Amino acid sequence: MLFRSALSALKRLLFPAICPVCGKSLIEAESFLCIECTISAPFTNMWRQRDNALEQRFWGQISIERAAAFMWFIDGSQWRELIHSFKYHDHWYYAENIGYWLATEFSRSDFFEGIELIIPVPLHWRRKLSRGYNQTEHIAAGISRHTSIPYSFSTVKRRVNNPPQVHTSYVNRWGNSSDIFEVIKPKELRGRHILLVDDVCTTGSTLISLAKTITKACDGDVKISVATVAASRHIAKI
Numbered sequence: 123m124l125f126r127s128a129l130s131a132l133k134r135l136l137f138p139a140i141c142p143v144c145g146k147s148l149i150e151a152e153s154f155l156c157i158e159c160t161i162s163a164p165f166t167n168m169w170r171q172r173d174n175a176l177e178q179r180f181w182g183q184i185s186i187e188r189a190a191a192f193m194w195f196i197d198g199s200q201w202r203e204l205i206h207s208f209k210y211h212d213h214w215y216y217a218e219n220i221g222y223w224l225a226t227e228f229s230r231s232d233f234f235e236g237i238e239l240i241i242p243v244p245l246h247w248r249r250k251l252s253r254g255y256n257q258t259e260h261i262a263a264g265i266s267r268h269t270s271i272p273y274s275f276s277t278v279k280r281r282v283n284n285p286p287q288v289h290t291s292y293v294n295r296w297g298n299s300s301d302i303f304e305v306i307k308p309k310e311l312r313g314r315h316i317l318l319v320d321d322v323c324t325t326g327s328t329l330i331s332l333a334k335t336i337t338k339a340c341d342g343d344v345k346i347s348v349a350t351v352a353a354s355r356h357i358a359k360i
């Protein structure tokens with residue numbers, strides 16, 4: 123035991139772990155982020171607020187139970203860089219850590235009550251192949267690890283390979299026809315309360331489209347909640 127902790131201390135000395143937000147070396151008690159960043163993150167606190175800005179985004183579009191983003195997505199912020207690093211630069215393990223952290227905080231409220239299955243927003247197979255992973259699956263896995271709610275990566279697929287920066291009018295065009303996504307196994311969703319998971323919500327159009335597709339495939343016999351790592355501050359003004 124003593125040998126193992128000495129080895130761990132030596133490893134930290136030779137290869138210091140770095141906080142991906144501020145770049146500071148982590149101490150032994152810090153496993154992913156430094157304590158200062160953990161405390162000062164731009165939390166939305168939406169998981170404690172009914173009728174929050176993200177839930178309002180769905181009003182008049184599709185019926186949902188709860189919706190919450192963990193943080194605000196702020197241009198120029200180091201948190202934005204962290205999200206980009208797990209989204210585009212192979213740091214998928216940050217996505218799982220953030221998912222676990224999100225679940226830890228959301229669990230301090232009643233947000234997860236009644237949720238039976240987690241479904242990450244799917245990537246088109248071509249994009250997943252070129253990126254090597256789907257970051258939302260890792261966020262979902264992190265949430266599942268904390269909550270013990272199971273996840274499914276194979277119930278829904280993306281039929282349309284959207285451009286990375288999705289233009290609202292483009293999504294609306296597809297979203298209105300609910301053709302971006304396809305439910306492969308509707309029986310697995312019918313009668314259940316599902317949590318849709320995404321990384322960043324900028325306009326909400328992708329999540330609305332996915333929620334519409336699932337609701338239609340289940341003939342309305344489904345409950346849907348939404349959790350995202352971040353949301354644009356503009357979401358309240360759309």
Ligand SMILES: [Zn+2]
Pocket residue numbers: 141142143144145146155156157158159160
């Ligand atoms: Zn830090």
